[in-house]
Amino acid sequence: MSTNRLLEIENLNTTFHIHVGQVQAVRGISLHVDHGEAVGIVGESGSGKSVSMLSLMRLLPDYAHISADRIYFEGQDLTNASVDQVRRLSGDRIGMVFQDPMTSLNPLMTIGRQMQETLRVHRKMSKADAAERVRELLRLVDIPDPDSRQKQYPHELSGGMRQRVMIGMAIASNPSLVIADEPTTALDVTIQAQILALLKGLMDKIGTSVILITHDLGVIAGMCSRVLVMYGGCIVEEGLSREIFYNPRHPYTWGLLRSVPRKEGEHAPLIPIHGTPPDLINPPPGCPFEPRCPHAMRICRTGMPRMTQVSDTHRLRCYLMDEGAPKVAWEGGRA
Amino acid sequence: MTAQPLIRAERVSMQFVIGASILNARKRVLTAVDQVSLDIHRGETFGLVGESGCGKTTLGRLLLRLYKPTSGTIHYDGHDITTLTPQQMMPFRRRMQMIFQDPYASLDPRMTVSTIIAEPLRRTEMDRAQVDARVRELLSLVGLDENHARRYPHEFSGGQRQRIGIARALAAGPEFIVCDEPISALDVSIQAQVVNMLEELQQRLGLTYLFVSHDLSMVRHISHRVGVMYLGHMVEMAPVNELFTNMAHPYTQALMSAVPIADPDASAASRRIILEGDVPNPMNPPSGCPFRTRCPVVMPVCAEVKPELKDIGGGHWVACHRV
Numbered sequence: 001m002s003t004n005r006l007l008e009i010e011n012l013n014t015t016f017h018i019h020v021g022q023v024q025a026v027r028g029i030s031l032h033v034d035h036g037e038a039v040g041i042v043g044e045s046g047s048g049k050s051v052s053m054l055s056l057m058r059l060l061p062d063y064a065h066i067s068a069d070r071i072y073f074e075g076q077d078l079t080n081a082s083v084d085q086v087r088r089l090s091g092d093r094i095g096m097v098f099q100d101p102m103t104s105l106n107p108l109m110t111i112g113r114q115m116q117e118t119l120r121v122h123r124k125m126s127k128a129d130a131a132e133r134v135r136e137l138l139r140l141v142d143i144p145d146p147d148s149r150q151k152q153y154p155h156e157l158s159g160g161m162r163q164r165v166m167i168g169m170a171i172a173s174n175p176s177l178v179i180a181d182e183p184t185t186a187l188d189v190t191i192q193a194q195i196l197a198l199l200k201g202l203m204d205k206i207g208t209s210v211i212l213i214t215h216d217l218g219v220i221a222g223m224c225s226r227v228l229v230m231y232g233g234c235i236v237e238e239g240l241s242r243e244i245f246y247n248p249r250h251p252y253t254w255g256l257l258r259s260v261p262r263k264e265g266e267h268a269p270l271i272p273i274h275g276t277p278p279d280l281i282n283p284p285p286g287c288p289f290e291p292r293c294p295h296a297m298r299i300c301r302t303g304m305p306r307m308t309q310v311s312d313t314h315r316l317r318c319y320l321m322d323e324g325a326p327k328v329a330w331e332g333g334r335a
Numbered sequence: 336m337t338a339q340p341l342i343r344a345e346r347v348s349m350q351f352v353i354g355a356s357i358l359n360a361r362k363r364v365l366t367a368v369d370q371v372s373l374d375i376h377r378g379e380t381f382g383l384v385g386e387s388g389c390g391k392t393t394l395g396r397l398l399l400r401l402y403k404p405t406s407g408t409i410h411y412d413g414h415d416i417t418t419l420t421p422q423q424m425m426p427f428r429r430r431m432q433m434i435f436q437d438p439y440a441s442l443d444p445r446m447t448v449s450t451i452i453a454e455p456l457r458r459t460e461m462d463r464a465q466v467d468a469r470v471r472e473l474l475s476l477v478g479l480d481e482n483h484a485r486r487y488p489h490e491f492s493g494g495q496r497q498r499i500g501i502a503r504a505l506a507a508g509p510e511f512i513v514c515d516e517p518i519s520a521l522d523v524s525i526q527a528q529v530v531n532m533l534e535e536l537q538q539r540l541g542l543t544y545l546f547v548s549h550d551l552s553m554v555r556h557i558s559h560r561v562g563v564m565y566l567g568h569m570v571e572m573a574p575v576n577e578l579f580t581n582m583a584h585p586y587t588q589a590l591m592s593a594v595p596i597a598d599p600d601a602s603a604a605s606r607r608i609i610l611e612g613d614v615p616n617p618m619n620p621p622s623g624c625p626f627r628t629r630c631p632v633v634m635p636v637c638a639e640v641k642p643e644l645k646d647i648g649g650g651h652w653v654a655c656h657r658v
Contacts, residue, residue: 044522158613188386188549190610193593197609215523218595222602241599259527260597261556269534270556272527276492 006176006209007033007056010070014048014055017063021281025051025064027233027288028304033177038203038210040224040241042217042256046277048233049213053179057094058086074176092122095170095208099182101162105154111165112150118172137168140205141198160191167198174206181213196223217260221245226313229253232278232288234304239314247330250316252289254330287317295320295328339413340374341511341543342398347371347407349393353618365618367393369567369625370407372644377510380537380544382558382575384551384590386614390567391547395513398545399431400424411511429455432504436516438496442488448474448499449484455507473502477532494525498532505536513545518553530557551594555579560650563587566617566625569644573651583653586626624656632657 014026026048033039041049055066071078074093078086098104106114115137116130125133138146141164154162163183170178180199184192200223203210212223220227220241227244229237229252237250248254255273275292286301287293293300299319308321320328349368354361368390375381375398383391396402398409400416408417411427419427432455435441442451449470456466471481477498488496497517504512514533518526530553536542548554554561555575562572563584571584582588589608596602610629615621621628627637634656642654 044524160613188614189551189593190386190589191613192595193607193609194611196595197607216595217523217597218602221597221599222595245597245599255524257597259524261552270527270531272531273524274528276494276525277522 004034005032005072006035006037006074007031008070008072009056009068012052012055012068012071013066014051014060015065017065023280024283025233025280026055027283029230029233029235031228031235031238033209033211035176036203036207036209037226038212038224040220040227041211041213041230042215042220042227043230044215044277046280047230048280049230050181052230053181053211053213057090057096057179058083091118092173093175093177095172095175095178097163097166097170097178097180097183099185101159101166101186102154104166105162107154110151110153111157115150115165115169115172118169122173133172134168137172138165140171140202141165141168143168158191159187160194163187163191163195164198167195167202171202171206171208175208177209177211178202179211179213182215183212184219185214185216192219199223217245217256229256232283233280234288234317236289236318237314237316239310239316243311243314247314249310249314249321249330250289250318251293251295251320251328253316255292287319295326297325338376340410341377341412342373342375342545343410344374344394344398345372345408345410347394347397347404347409349390349397349402350405363618366567366620367617368397368404371564371567371569372407373562373569373572375511375543375545377543378537378541379560380546380558382554382561383545383547383564384549384554384561385564386549386590388566388614388617389564391564392515394564395433395515395545395547398511399433399513400427425458429458429507430509431511432507432509432513434497434500434504434512434514434517437520438493438500439488439520441500442496444488447485447487448479448491451488451499452484452502452506455503459507469506470502473505476505476536477502492525493521494528497521497525497529501529501532501536505540509542511543511545513547515547516549517546519548519550526553533557551591563590566614566620568625568654569652570626570654571652572644574649577649577651581651583647583651583658584626584655585630585632585657589629589631624654 010030011028012026013028016023016025029052043049054060068079112134115134119125119130119133134150135146138149143149143164184195214220224241227241228235231252237253244253248257258271259273273292278288285303287305290296290300297319305317305319307315307317309315319325347368348370351365351367353363353365371394385391397404404417408415416427452470452473453466456469470484474481474483479498518529521529534557546554546557558575560574561578562569565586571587582591589610592608596605612629615628623639624637624642627633636656642656644652644654646652647658
């Protein structure tokens with residue numbers, strides 16, 4: 001293992017036991033994040049991108065069953081750590097930013113007090129120290145006039161301001177990793193641009209790594225050096241951003257890239273992915289994308305395809321990569 | 336363009352009075368749409384973009400006369416519909432329809448799909464068998480199965496529900512449909528399905544759309560002409576290619592540059608204009624140009640005089656003192 005590894009997860013599975021059966025939300029994913037790196041996880045709703053991160057932080061309800069062969073974070077083995085241990089560590093070393101800042105902030109507390117709370121619990125800071133740190137954090141996330149802002153309640157702030165407060169709270173204890181789960185989905189584009197610029201700036205300033213969960217390929221292209229594509233609880237393809245955007249190999253990734261209009265704007269019809277995402281209650285044994293895949297073969301129904309390595313950084317799960325499989329090429333890419 | 340437009344709005348404004356109640360006598364006025372003029376021609380898709388709260392939904396509802404404008408006039412197919420009573424509006428009602436953003440909230444969970452789709456047909460002279468036949472026809476038109484008719488909305492995915500909403504909108508055979516953020520609640524792979532279907536239906540049925548969205552790349556894809564709104568004002572309006580290659584208003588430029596590009600190299604090479612601050616409170620709008628508080632190229636005159644929409648050629652209209 002290289003010394004630059006911040007986080008390493010191997011074979012993570014998360015299953016929810018509910019009355020109708022078992023929902024296999026995350027099915028054997030492995031991933032790693034290096035220091036200072038921004039990794040994007042892209043996928044549609046229900047693909048398991050949020051649940052995999054919540055599993056890492058052990059923030060799921062009791063009926064979720066989480067197992068993994070190996071979880072390493074900052075050199076510590078968390079594979080068999082207790083929930084309390086993980087939460088204590090992650091509360092301090094991993095910051096989290098959620099999609100909707102209005103529901104993740106306490107409406108009855110001023111933002112100054114909520115931000116101080118994190119510091120007093122995790123860092124055992126005195127009230128005065130915490131107050132000073134909060135002012136510093138608000139300046140760091142570019143909130144004008146921090147002294148009067150921290151006396152305000154969440155409803156008095158705009159969506160963009162609230163998301164800045166959330167980011168301020170996430171970086172309060174100088175975490176080595178920030179997990180941002182659809183941080184800009186609820187925001188307008190001009191505000192989204194502000195928040196993404198802020199996140200990028202903070203990565204440089206405080207050297208934190210970022211895992212960015214989003215359904216927006218554009219956001220990933222602008223922010224992340226590496227991308228994981230999730231579908232039906234699995235990572236179906238992963239690679240450097242350039243590999244995923246310019247040389248994608250998985251039919252689902254092709255589908256994703258073809259279903260958004262090109263910037264250049266000539267009027268080519270969009271090519272949608274037919275059908276709907278899979279039901280994860282007792283899913284069939286084959287490739288999760290098989291029912292919607294235009295290139296599906298008989299073998300695709302028999303079992304999960306293994307990971308095929310395309311380059312040191314680029315790998316995917318698809319039977320089209322097998323020797324003897326029909327040659328199907330990506331047509332949407334650039335020369 | 337000499338043909339008579341299907342919709343013509345002239346200097347329409349919509350003001351809402353907020354906070355007037357027994358307890359609170361102090362009235363405040365929110366101008367959601369401020370003196371907007373536009374024409375929409377038959378068979379055309381007019382895209383309306385802008386950030387939340389800019390008045391695009393209100394404008395859509397005004398054109399359908401779901402609101403009565405505070406001032407200005409609206410003509411539909413040459414008829415002045417600005418002040419018609421609900422009874423007088425009836426003949427126009429079936430010619431205009433709406434598709435909503437949230438396919439979960441816009442379908443009654445206690446109605447079957449066939450009742451939902453048949454609802455606009457209730458005031459027609461169709462008998463039971465004709466209605467059933469029409470429902471079947473509509474279901475196949477939007478790519479759903481006949482035996483879906485007896486099911487309830489909760490049995491369908493978001494994309495399928497949006498198809499049900501579209502079938503309902505088409506039921507009475509409208510000419511004009513306001514699509515209010517019809518794809519924003521859907522997954523990326525499903526968005527393309529719905530947009531393709533809307534385009535196909537337009538060609539087959541000769542529909543006219545007002546496509547309201549904050550997704551600029553989809554608006555660029557589907558629209559013939561596009562209007563950009565900011566704080567209740569139409570700040571720029573042009574044919575789609577003209578607007579996207581030759582945008583003239585600083586707000587449009589900032590809005591376009593803020594759109595994330597799904598291409599790492601293009602994204603790294605693009606020059607982003609990052610606007611500072613938030614949209615001003617519409618109850619207390621700035622004097623002069625509504626955009627001047629965030630405009631990167633603001634001048635003293637912008638605080639004093641509100642810029643009018645000017646024609647800069649080729650059907651391209653801009654409201655900016657710099658132009």
